[in-house]
Amino acid sequence: MKVLIVGGGNTLYFLCRSLLAKDHEIVIINRDPSECIQLARDLAAATVVCGDGSTMKILEEAGAMEADAVLAVTPNDQDNLVICQLASLQFDVPKAVALANDPDNAEAFRRLGVSAFSTTNIVSSLIEQWASLEHILNLIPVGEGRVNVTEIILEEDAPVAGKYLKEIELPENALIAVLIRHNRPTIPRGENDLQAGDRLVVITMPENHRPVMKALTGKPD
Amino acid sequence: MKNSRTIVILGCGRLGTYLAIQLSRSGDSVVVIDRHETAFDNLSADFSGFRILGDGTHMQVLRKAGVEKANIFISTTDDDNVNVMTAQVARKIFDVPQVLARVLDPKREEIFRQLGIDAICTTTLSAHVFLQTIANGPEKAKGARS
Numbered sequence: 142m143k144v145l146i147v148g149g150g151n152t153l154y155f156l157c158r159s160l161l162a163k164d165h166e167i168v169i170i171n172r173d174p175s176e177c178i179q180l181a182r183d184l185a186a187a188t189v190v191c192g193d194g195s196t197m198k199i200l201e202e203a204g205a206m207e208a209d210a211v212l213a214v215t216p217n218d219q220d221n222l223v224i225c226q227l228a229s230l231q232f233d234v235p236k237a238v239a240l241a242n243d244p245d246n247a248e249a250f251r252r253l254g255v256s257a258f259s260t261t262n263i264v265s266s267l268i269e270q271w272a273s274l275e276h277i278l279n280l281i282p283v284g285e286g287r288v289n290v291t292e293i294i295l296e297e298d299a300p301v302a303g304k305y306l307k308e309i310e311l312p313e314n315a316l317i318a319v320l321i322r323h324n325r326p327t328i329p330r331g332e333n334d335l336q337a338g339d340r341l342v343v344i345t346m347p348e349n350h351r352p353v354m355k356a357l358t359g360k361p362d
Numbered sequence: 363m364k365n366s367r368t369i370v371i372l373g374c375g376r377l378g379t380y381l382a383i384q385l386s387r388s389g390d391s392v393v394v395i396d397r398h399e400t401a402f403d404n405l406s407a408d409f410s411g412f413r414i415l416g417d418g419t420h421m422q423v424l425r426k427a428g429v430e431k432a433n434i435f436i437s438t439t440d441d442d443n444v445n446v447m448t449a450q451v452a453r454k455i456f457d458v459p460q461v462l463a464r465v466l467d468p469k470r471e472e473i474f475r476q477l478g479i480d481a482i483c484t485t486t487l488s489a490h491v492f493l494q495t496i497a498n499g500p501e502k503a504k505g506a507r508s
Contacts, residue, residue: 196467198469218447219419222443222446249455
């Protein structure tokens with residue numbers, strides 16, 4: 142994939158490092174000349190373009206025409222929005238994603254037609270989950286936060302341990318998508334049973350997430 | 363002229379200040395937003411509106427300024443991206459009926475229009491006046507007014 146990343150600082154550096162490790166073609170856009178020199182040194186495999194990524198000229202220079210994705214992670218929400226709007230409207234970049242530094246802006250950007258994420262929201266929801274339920278391993282919001290994918294470990298006292306899937310009553314709009322037992326994943330059906338120590342990947346909606354977790358783990362939310 | 367329009371102006375620089383004072387004088391209810399407290403110093407005594415201290419790219423600041431109930435929103439900051447973002451937010455999220463944005467970079471004017479914003483490029487506007495005045499020649503320029 143050819144990815145244009147606009148921004149600077151640690152976020153950009155580590156993001157680029159991990160994308161380069163996966164063999165993606167990376168073009169970095171940064172408006173600070175000295176940071177550009179540093180980035181070009183530290184990330185030799187990336188192309189660095191110095192300039193304002195919210196202008197047509199610089200986006201074009203960076204190859205926005207052929208880009209598969211544009212990622213705007215500057216500390217300024219207004220720049221991130223404009224970068225993504227230009228990328229999709231002027232250069233038809235298939236995927237443009239903006240960082241919303243102000244979590245309120247994540248929703249606003251989506252309503253303006255730009256995919257957005259807020260690290261504040263992601264981290265705070267992770268902290269909330271970890272703090273309330275130790276046996277939850279992962280919680281990933283997908284579909285712009287309208288769907289949660291959660292991985293949990295069943296403990297001895299879980300109300301569903303020892304039951305068959307067909308016997309378990311879950312609230313509406315919830316699904317046990319994957320069952321992992323002894324590191325072997327299966328897509329479970331009604332005939333599968335659940336045991337303590339099983340890892341489950343559960344799909345929920347944010348509004349029924351807590352009741353579903355309670356039904357599976359028995360832990361108060 | 364008495365009317366009951368509510369007008370929110372983002373940016374209290376020279377342009378924002380001028381607009382705020384004029385509109386306030388003509389009877390509009392005006393709210394001005396700026397990040398710097400000192401920016402409000404130039405509002406004259408006959409400005410009867412509200413001053414909101416804060417960053418207009420933060421939704422909470424816009425809400426606090428009452429954008430939801432505004433009839434007109436004008437963004438006049440010296441950052442084109444701030445203007446285009448807040449104008450879109452005002453128009454599409456807070457449903458403000460009339461939204462105007464100042465644009466400095468003429469190259470951006472057209473793009474902003476495509477995003478559905480009434481963009482006023484102050485650079486192009488003043489350049490037109492300059493060119494017009496030059497075209498009128500030196501003898502007419504003495505009393506020339508745009």
